[in-house]
Amino acid sequence: MTTRRIISVLMENESGALARVVGLFAQRGYNIDSLTVAPTEDPTLSRMTLVTQATDQVIEQITKQLHKLIEVVKLVDLTEGVHVERELLLVKVRAAGAQREEVKRTADIFRGQVIDVTPNTYTIQVAGHSDKLDAFLDALAQASVLEVVRSGVSGISRGEKTLSV
Amino acid sequence: MTELKEKPESKTKPPMLSGGQMLMRALKDEGVEYVYGYPGGAVLHIYDALHNQEDVKHILVRHEQAATHMADAYARASGKPGVVLVTSGPGATNAVTGLATAYMDSIPMVVITGQVMSHLIGDDAFQETDMMGISRPVVKHNMSVRNPADIPAMVKKAFYIASSGRPGPVVLDIPKDMTMPNERFPYVYPKEVRMRSYNPVSKGHAGQIRKAVNLLLQAKRPMIYSGGGVILGEASDLLTQLGKTLGYPVTNTLMGLGAFPGGDDQFVGMLGMHGSYEANMAMHNADVIIAIGARFDDRVTNNTGKFCPNAKIIHIDIDPTSISKTVRVDIPIVGPVKSVLAEMLKAIDESKLEVDREALGIWWSQINEWRGRHGGRYKTDDSQMMKPQFVIEAMWRATGGDAFVTSDVGQHQMYAAQYYRFNKPNRWINSGGLGTMGFGLPAAMGVALNFPDDDVVCVTGEGSIQMNIQELSTCKQYNLPVKILNLNNGYLGMVKQWQDMNYESRYSNSYMDSLPDFVRLAEAYGHVGMRIEKPSDLEPALKEAFAMKDRLVFMDVLVDPKEHVYPMHVPGGAMCDMFLSKTERT
Numbered sequence: 095m096t097t098r099r100i101i102s103v104l105m106e107n108e109s110g111a112l113a114r115v116v117g118l119f120a121q122r123g124y125n126i127d128s129l130t131v132a133p134t135e136d137p138t139l140s141r142m143t144l145v146t147q148a149t150d151q152v153i154e155q156i157t158k159q160l161h162k163l164i165e166v167v168k169l170v171d172l173t174e175g176v177h178v179e180r181e182l183l184l185v186k187v188r189a190a191g192a193q194r195e196e197v198k199r200t201a202d203i204f205r206g207q208v209i210d211v212t213p214n215t216y217t218i219q220v221a222g223h224s225d226k227l228d229a230f231l232d233a234l235a236q237a238s239v240l241e242v243v244r245s246g247v248s249g250i251s252r253g254e255k256t257l258s259v
Numbered sequence: 260m261t262e263l264k265e266k267p268e269s270k271t272k273p274p275m276l277s278g279g280q281m282l283m284r285a286l287k288d289e290g291v292e293y294v295y296g297y298p299g300g301a302v303l304h305i306y307d308a309l310h311n312q313e314d315v316k317h318i319l320v321r322h323e324q325a326a327t328h329m330a331d332a333y334a335r336a337s338g339k340p341g342v343v344l345v346t347s348g349p350g351a352t353n354a355v356t357g358l359a360t361a362y363m364d365s366i367p368m369v370v371i372t373g374q375v376m377s378h379l380i381g382d383d384a385f386q387e388t389d390m391m392g393i394s395r396p397v398v399k400h401n402m403s404v405r406n407p408a409d410i411p412a413m414v415k416k417a418f419y420i421a422s423s424g425r426p427g428p429v430v431l432d433i434p435k436d437m438t439m440p441n442e443r444f445p446y447v448y449p450k451e452v453r454m455r456s457y458n459p460v461s462k463g464h465a466g467q468i469r470k471a472v473n474l475l476l477q478a479k480r481p482m483i484y485s486g487g488g489v490i491l492g493e494a495s496d497l498l499t500q501l502g503k504t505l506g507y508p509v510t511n512t513l514m515g516l517g518a519f520p521g522g523d524d525q526f527v528g529m530l531g532m533h534g535s536y537e538a539n540m541a542m543h544n545a546d547v548i549i550a551i552g553a554r555f556d557d558r559v560t561n562n563t564g565k566f567c568p569n570a571k572i573i574h575i576d577i578d579p580t581s582i583s584k585t586v587r588v589d590i591p592i593v594g595p596v597k598s599v600l601a602e603m604l605k606a607i608d609e610s611k612l613e614v615d616r617e618a619l620g621i622w623w624s625q626i627n628e629w630r631g632r633h634g635g636r637y638k639t640d641d642s643q644m645m646k647p648q649f650v651i652e653a654m655w656r657a658t659g660g661d662a663f664v665t666s667d668v669g670q671h672q673m674y675a676a677q678y679y680r681f682n683k684p685n686r687w688i689n690s691g692g693l694g695t696m697g698f699g700l701p702a703a704m705g706v707a708l709n710f711p712d713d714d715v716v717c718v719t720g721e722g723s724i725q726m727n728i729q730e731l732s733t734c735k736q737y738n739l740p741v742k743i744l745n746l747n748n749g750y751l752g753m754v755k756q757w758q759d760m761n762y763e764s765r766y767s768n769s770y771m772d773s774l775p776d777f778v779r780l781a782e783a784y785g786h787v788g789m790r791i792e793k794p795s796d797l798e799p800a801l802k803e804a805f806a807m808k809d810r811l812v813f814m815d816v817l818v819d820p821k822e823h824v825y826p827m828h829v830p831g832g833a834m835c836d837m838f839l840s841k842t843e844r845t
């Protein structure tokens with residue numbers, strides 16, 4: 095049985111490190127649902143959040159294989175403990191005439207913000223659990239969606255636990 | 260982030276060197292005697308720096324692949340990393356097979372590849388290839404030099420990564436402008452490296468070791484299954500001690516041959532696809548298996564779903580990814596085999612439990628019965644073509660069982676593994692993981708160069724030898740007295756065997772047509788050639804060949820093309836499911 099896992103990786107902020115992670119997944123046939131990466135408060139380190147679906151045995155291999163990469167400093171499977179996850183969604187929708195109010199109301203329900211406007215469109219930002227973003231997209235009338243951008247999941251442990259060097 | 264400790268402040272100021280000179284000095288400071296390579300545009304500055312020093316010697320091969328295998332075999336024989344220097348583009352791509360070969364068998368190497376000038380990278384410049392990208396899946400690590408001043412530290416790091424933990428090849432890609440002769444930098448070689456992101460384990464978990472010993476001492480039908488990790492981890496003595504202390508049967512993988520003395524009664528032979536009948540039967544029926552520095556490769560396990568159904572498994576390995584990758588184990592121990600085995604021997608000594616001698620006696624009589632039934636049979640006499648097995652046994656006698664034996668890939672490789680009983684580690688040198696035809700000759704050269712007082716034999720086939728035959732010229736230049744034993748069956752024998760067994764003997768492209776006259780070919784390169792056709796001629800020919808201590812001798816031995824390698828696992832079956840001859844199976 096496969097489960098969805100969020101793996102957080104702290105690695106050297108060096109060129110090539112990201113390629114190595116992506117290469118590892120491609121080479122060994124692991125799947126990546128989403129992947130985000132950016133430098134941390136320490137500019138020599140970057141943090142990657144990776145979402146994957148796999149069996150426990152494959153997850154074990156993934157975490158071990160990631161750890162084996164020379165640039166990887168530390169990693170944690172956030173889904174093993176309590177954690178918070180967020181994803182950012184930007185969506186451009188057609189919003190003209192009567193539709194305009196309806197779109198705005200739907201965005202409000204999902205605590206979305208309109209961040210750009212034209213006479214015929216809204217660009218809306220929604221942040222939250224990936225399921226919530228899915229639900230928001232479902233709630234929008236299919237035909238009105240012009241463009242969707244999602245950031246991929248970022249995650250962090252709850253409480254005092256940290257992933258740091 | 261890497262911390263580098265520099266050498267204690269010396270009175271004199273550090274010398275000012277160019278990138279190329281720093282590279283040479285760093286290799287010297289790393290204790291490198293030989294670099295195997297081939298020049299070209301991107302590495303001309305480096306070759307000029309090489310020319311102007313005497314500490315590091317360069318061996319000019321005839322194809323870059325051979326340079327990698329020479330360095331690789333040196334590492335396999337000595338335990339120290341081998342060093343390769345090639346140019347960008349085609350030089351680098353020619354080295355890729357050698358990198359993959361070393362990677363699959365965890366062999367430490369440092370491969371320095373030239374690269375086009377930094378400002379040209381990405382422009383599809385002349386002889387530009389993305390070596391970082393190409394090599395990534397087949398190296399332990401790779402690095403590209405961005406600043407010439409970093410060269411000493413990066414060389415240090417390359418050697419450290421290649422040779423620590425689970426060893427492997429490391430590529431150092433150097434753009435040409437990093438080695439400009441007129442740009443000089445203060446040279447200081449770091450004393451040690453510390454990396455926050457890379458800390459190989461140095462000890463096994465004490466609790467796990469205790470648990471393992473408890474299980475091991477309660478075994479009724481135990482097996483010790485050891486692999487290449489024991490040789491790489493320099494733990495052969497400890498493995499032998501463990502075997503002797505317990506009195507348990509020992510089997511070695513293809514990569515582990517020689518870690519336990521092949522002539523010892525407790526050795527039941529190699530296991531796996533072409534393992535001995537007794538080794539595979541004993542594995543299948545074991546109740547406790549201790550795997551040491553072995554990785555449950557598919558050529559060992561056959562169908563993992565049917566693998567050793569009654570066994571509890573202990574697994575010692577330095578690489579956590581090797582544990583429970585293909586076969587679930589009960590007691591994993593991550594750590595260097597040497598320290599784990601030492602701790603284990605101590606724990607056995609201190610344990611209240613004792614080996615169950617009675618059960619062990621019954622187990623041994625069962626194993627000995629298997630041995631009697633199917634102990635490596637073949638027939639040979641002058642009325643028939645020579646059997647390849649007979650050739651290996653004769654060569655074993657001619658070398659006192661003490662030679663370095665390298666091999667290519669195919670039936671001849673399996674015969675060498677089965678019939679040359681290695682009593683010492685680091686003597687059997689073959690491409691196990693990648694199965695690289697063309698490995699044997701350059702490998703033998705790498706060993707012969709570094710071990711000039713030993714016999715070095717390359718067991719090969721008429722197919723494989725032609726994949727790097729050009730190196731006969733390198734052998735002449737550096738006077739490498741390799742003994743080539745060409746088991747010439749006129750076929751890509753291993754391919755033919757599969758076609759016999761699975762394709763009703765339709766020999767699609769497995770017949771080696773238009774073979775050269777190997778005797779005259781060897782002579783053309785300035786060596787000695789011999790053709791051996793009759794079994795009764797073999798012994799005298801071997802004697803003559805090995806007496807020529809300073810000559811390369813190419814022995815072209817005509818062997819029976821109909822012979823198959825047995826035992827052979829029945830595909831999809833368990834360890835105990837084997838073909839034993841063309842007409843028998845278990």
Ligand SMILES: Cc1ncc(C[n+]2csc(CCOP(=O)(O)OP(=O)(O)O)c2C)c(N)n1
Nearest residue numbers: 669670671696720721722723750751752753
């Ligand atoms: C570079 C490479 N290409 C192809 C193969 C597939 N292969 C494995 S064994 C073999 C036949 C080898 O023939 P030969 O060297 O004559 O040895 P024999 O099996 O006859 O002893 C081949 C083609 C390989 N292992 N390596």
Ligand SMILES: [Mg+2]
Nearest residue numbers: 720721750752
């Ligand atoms: Mg052949």
